[in-house]
Amino acid sequence: MRTPWMFALCLTACAGSPDRPVCVEPATGLPSDLACTGLYNPDDPTQIAADVMPYTPGVTLWSDGAEKHRYLYLPPGSMIDTSAQDAWKFPAGTKAWKEFVVDGKLVETRLFSKRTDATWDSGTYIWDAAGSAATLNTAPKGIVLDSGYEIPAQKDCDKCHHGGSDRLLGVEAVALALPDAQGATLTSLAQQGLLSQPPATTTITIPEDATGKAAAAIGYVHANCGMPCHSSRGLGDETKLVLRLRADEFWAADGSSKPTPVTQLDTYVSTVNQPPTTAAVAQQFPGAFRVTPGDHTKSLIWLVAHLRGNYQMPPLVSHAIDEAGTGKVSAWIDALPPP
Template structure:
């Protein structure tokens, strides 16, 4: 049985990143006596020495554990460890491994890790105000960290007055929460993908205060023309075309794998079936 080191805490994002069906566990450690800078509630800044781990189990096999650590310089170090066949030890594999441990799971190299994690001012993803706004669950005999526990333990420099919820009906919450977790870490005002297309899929705290239809994400995708169309794009004129899957570029890019325009561009090779239905239900629902 694994035992967590002192000061290491489990957490789980409210909205999950799809990883081809892999089961995941996550942990974080903050240096003693430090706080997370939350002056900008949309983009947290972590103290030097912060460590985050994510463990992947695919087809019942624990395959890898990733480490993301903030250095004293402010830069982040990323490396993955592949578990040995006996599941007792793991070895660093900085160059990555394809189809690791007899599974379809690919362990990324360090550059691949930072390709996604470099699209935010600070590199930690999934540990944020919205993602931690849920009830704590037991994890290895202790309660995992949530927004409420961070506030209680005085770990935020500017704690919010309340937790956060995506507005709207359950379908809206699931759809925009999925976009936030799976697309927003690149498609946000500070990411390179946003600079190319202006597509913003990162829910800000301000977006959570009013109706979802008033959010920057909704306004940027619903019945909005795509910015550019090249020979390799599906012939879909709208980002989200109300009632039309063939005309919705975001849907087409999501369900078609193996193309230069497929989304997400890395980290997954299998279409998320639950999310596919979520897209279909949301696009087909009259508004």
């Protein structure tokens, strides 16, 4: 909930400056100016607001090479309902922003804002050339810039974010507990009393196998394939392709640590030596399994991630191949002993 106090601050910050809009909070939807969303310090709009927490998940989505910065805001006195560790529920008033910097320039800042217990608003703000103001994008279709980078349309947000139990994707137990997570990690959120049921162990590592390359590959597909779509919440039920790490693969019911061997993770079981679901994919990539141990060129999860055009994954917004990220996947597959 936007409190009258914040509203007043926002008005004070914006009034009196000809360059800044007056922040009128719309009754529904998002304000048209990013400056009015609460991301910045009202006294110094060049700084992030003191009550907004920067964070980086331990594994992240490839965004065609953009550098990204993420921020989370929880209303004062609230906490995240973590009673289902795999399906966090956020308090009304929660906001998450993600900034995209392409070739050293701020291009867009995306926002998910939970208006009521049942309603989220989402959209992206496009920065002006000087990097001084950003306006809510209302274009009906994605905007592909000269660099080839695409700013997604509002209608595209939920095509990936429906995969979150409560819209947000990287703000989840697994990603925030991994060693590379920064800022508002699972540990720091627990320490600040922001989780209703913090697990006893707040750090985890993805299991490794004899190849020494499993954890990197599995973490990559978790963020890039599992978080948005290929989970039991998304397409997983239909396709039985589940690439999202589940909290109960890491934590026992009492919150203590419960490591699962690589060969028992959904990501392994649903891919290794498993044929594709659809006839069209089988025809397009003859003889390929989802993962063919020892041969990434016969492994669908690598083939489609390392492809742009028909059959590419993810199927929207991205136009550039992630060589480094898909390289983690091919390195693991090639190191797996062939049958």
